[in-house]
Amino acid sequence: MIPLTVVDVRDAEPLVIEVLRSGGLAQGPMVGRFEDAFARVAGTAHAVAVNSGTTALVAALQALGLRPGDEVITSPFTFVATLNAILEAGATVRFADVSREDFALDPDAVARVIGPRTKVLLPVHLYGQVADMGKLAPLAAEHGLHLVEDAAQSVGSAFEGQAAGSYGLGCFSLYATKNVTTGEGGVVTCDDDELADRLRVLRNQGMRARYRYELAGHNYRMSELHAAVGIPQLARLDELVAARRHNAKQLSTGLAGTPGLAVPAVLPGRSHVWHQYTVLIGPHAMLSRDELAAELTGRGIGTGVYYPSLVFDHDCFRGHPQIPAVSPEQFPVAHRLTQEALSLPVHPALTESDVDTVVREVREALGA
Numbered sequence: 338m339i340p341l342t343v344v345d346v347r348d349a350e351p352l353v354i355e356v357l358r359s360g361g362l363a364q365g366p367m368v369g370r371f372e373d374a375f376a377r378v379a380g381t382a383h384a385v386a387v388n389s390g391t392t393a394l395v396a397a398l399q400a401l402g403l404r405p406g407d408e409v410i411t412s413p414f415t416f417v418a419t420l421n422a423i424l425e426a427g428a429t430v431r432f433a434d435v436s437r438e439d440f441a442l443d444p445d446a447v448a449r450v451i452g453p454r455t456k457v458l459l460p461v462h463l464y465g466q467v468a469d470m471g472k473l474a475p476l477a478a479e480h481g482l483h484l485v486e487d488a489a490q491s492v493g494s495a496f497e498g499q500a501a502g503s504y505g506l507g508c509f510s511l512y513a514t515k516n517v518t519t520g521e522g523g524v525v526t527c528d529d530d531e532l533a534d535r536l537r538v539l540r541n542q543g544m545r546a547r548y549r550y551e552l553a554g555h556n557y558r559m560s561e562l563h564a565a566v567g568i569p570q571l572a573r574l575d576e577l578v579a580a581r582r583h584n585a586k587q588l589s590t591g592l593a594g595t596p597g598l599a600v601p602a603v604l605p606g607r608s609h610v611w612h613q614y615t616v617l618i619g620p621h622a623m624l625s626r627d628e629l630a631a632e633l634t635g636r637g638i639g640t641g642v643y644y645p646s647l648v649f650d651h652d653c654f655r656g657h658p659q660i661p662a663v664s665p666e667q668f669p670v671a672h673r674l675t676q677e678a679l680s681l682p683v684h685p686a687l688t689e690s691d692v693d694t695v696v697r698e699v700r701e702a703l704g705a
């Protein structure tokens with residue numbers, strides 16, 4: 338079996354043992370070390386570690402002081418955490434369709450839904466490629482919107498040299514299967530000193546000095562053990578990304594021309610960190626996306642479907658007071674992606690022969 342993801346954090350052992358021996362388990366110097374290393378990767382003045390990617394998004398939105406009725410524009414083609422965070426922060430969500438090229442917010446679609454209550458633009462940098470920030474950042478500036486980036490899948494990627502998470506408030510996930518992991522964890526990055534300060538206070542029950550509360554906060558803190566797991570991966574991030582890029586290139590070379598299959602594009606000016614290598618299985622392919630996924634499982638190849646439905650298209654969200662009525666047909670590009678997107682193994686633990694096997698089995702299954 339060639340799995341879709343392999344988690345290898347064996348190099349964290351010495352630092353984890355250091356924490357265990359110290360007896361200091363709650364947020365402390367190891368978290369500080371992790372934050373310093375992460376800020377260097379994101380190219381930002383600040384990195385505030387929290388306990389998940391979801392809480393990173395919630396904290397970022399809370400730091401902006403949104404009021405009920407304020408709107409956040411985001412993608413309907415994302416993980417549910419993006420939506421849950423907006424709802425938890427008390428804002429109203431507005432969706433805009435995505436682009437088929439990068440699977441992320443389409444700037445023209447965004448422009449059409451910006452209204453008088455819009456306060457935040459929240460692009461999702463899906464699969465490891467940054468959204469079209471060349472257009473989205475000026476659009477946000479023109480309308481006075483805050484930028485919150487869901488960069489959960491895109492640590493280390495960039496748009497024209499500017500790192501994911503450095504455009505406004507960058508929200509990263511360190512979940513077990515993400516490109517950099519602490520098991521569970523998250524980070525908010527930014528350049529703004531005041532926002533960073535508010536995030537640190539929010540994360541710690543709204544408390545700066547002991548038992549003096551400045552605002553209604555939460556416990557979003559990361560533990561020392563989690564930070565220790567993440568530090569060595571940040572040190573070898575370039576190497577890990579290079580391995581993913583190498584595998585992606587091999588896959589695209591090998592899969593090019595497979596009938597009914599489109600390989601993912603790296604768009605001009607963007608760097609891709611290949612959290613997922615996602616192909617599109619079009620209507621003229623020999624098998625549907627779901628049939629191909631089942632066939633590949635039978636052939637020992639792990640696959641993933643991110644995502645099988647639009648994020649709002651579930652009973653628990655219908656009629657939700659913070660989600661204006663929407664239907665999948667209003668987002669034709671994203672809707673089609675839910676039927677066609679299939680992720681193949683691209684992780685750094687793949688050998689050359691694993692990649693060759695993935696290519697061969699996919700081509701065979703599609704009659705190439």
Ligand SMILES: *Cc1c(COP(=O)(O)O)cnc(C)c1O
Binds near residue numbers: 392415418487521
């Ligand atoms: C993983 C992920 C999140 C949530 O991160 P957690 O650490 O699991 O809370 C948010 N958005 C996207 C796009 C993700 O992939």
